[in-house]
Amino acid sequence: GAGVSQSPSNKVTEKGKDVELRCDPISGHTALYWYRQSLGQGLEFLIYFQGNSAPDKSGLPSDRFSAERTGGSVSTLTIQRTQQEDSAVYLCASSSRIYSGANVLTFGAGSRLTVL
Amino acid sequence: AQKVTQAQTEISVVEKEDVTLDCVYETRDTTYYLFWYKQPPSGELVFLIRRNSFDEQNEISGRYSWNFQKSTSSFNFTITASQVVDSAVYFCALSELTGANSKLTFGKGITLSVRP
Numbered sequence: 001g002a003g004v005s006q007s008p009s010n011k012v013t014e015k016g017k018d019v020e021l022r023c024d025p026i027s028g029h030t031a032l033y034w035y036r037q038s039l040g041q042g043l044e045f046l047i048y049f050q051g052n053s054a055p056d057k058s059g060l061p062s063d064r065f066s067a068e069r070t071g072g073s074v075s076t077l078t079i080q081r082t083q084q085e086d087s088a089v090y091l092c093a094s095s096s097r098i099y100s101g102a103n104v105l106t107f108g109a110g111s112r113l114t115v116l
Numbered sequence: 117a118q119k120v121t122q123a124q125t126e127i128s129v130v131e132k133e134d135v136t137l138d139c140v141y142e143t144r145d146t147t148y149y150l151f152w153y154k155q156p157p158s159g160e161l162v163f164l165i166r167r168n169s170f171d172e173q174n175e176i177s178g179r180y181s182w183n184f185q186k187s188t189s190s191f192n193f194t195i196t197a198s199q200v201v202d203s204a205v206y207f208c209a210l211s212e213l214t215g216a217n218s219k220l221t222f223g224k225g226i227t228l229s230v231r232p
Contacts (some may be wrong), residue, residue: 003160031218042224043207048217056217089159095218102149102168102211103218107161 004108021077021111025094038088122223136194139208149211150191156204
């Protein structure tokens with residue numbers, strides 16, 4: 001697609017429920033990133049995919065968080081047993097592999113999660 | 117560990133004023149990349165500029181200019197003759213060089229409000 005697409009744009013859920021957030025990267029972009037943006041915490045890295053593999057999961061805050069990527073394209077971020085502190089905007093970004101460490105990330109508009 | 121500090125949290129200016137956004141970073145790497153991203157109210161982060169650690173040449177692009185000083189670990193961004201459309205959150209970020217992983221460490225952002 002022309003840009004990075006994320007869905008849903010807004011999600012309200014009850015504490016304890018599971019949620020899935022979807023990211024459609026730019027076609028041909030092999031690298032995909034998930035970030036979390038919350039008040040007072042800024043933008044926090046969650047996970048990095050190269051193709052379908054996730055060589056860097058160091059930012060996932062707990063084992064309630066998981067992510068997968070299929071076909072080298074769409075990625076799903078799953079949060080199990082949601083807690084109120086999970087409320088945030090979850091941003092997805094993708095990039096092509098041109099320069100090592102210097103790739104420009106293209107971000108989606110984010111999925112705003114509210115846990116009641 | 118890498119760290120990006122944006123000491124200013126909110127700046128408010130009147131249209132046509134010049135404004136400088138400060139960024140200070142910490143890294144042990146000798147090779148790294150610095151970025152500025154803009155996040156307008158729509159939510160998508162928009163790439164503005166990338167600089168590598170070997171290139172201290174400062175640049176002017178239209179109303180934007182950047183001042184990279186390795187000696188003080190600063191990468192400041194100036195908007196000349198600000199406009200209302202410049203109102204956004206501005207993030208400074210630092211890239212680790214670990215293979216193809218372009219994971220970014222972000223500062224907490226500066227909210228710029230330009231009043232007519």
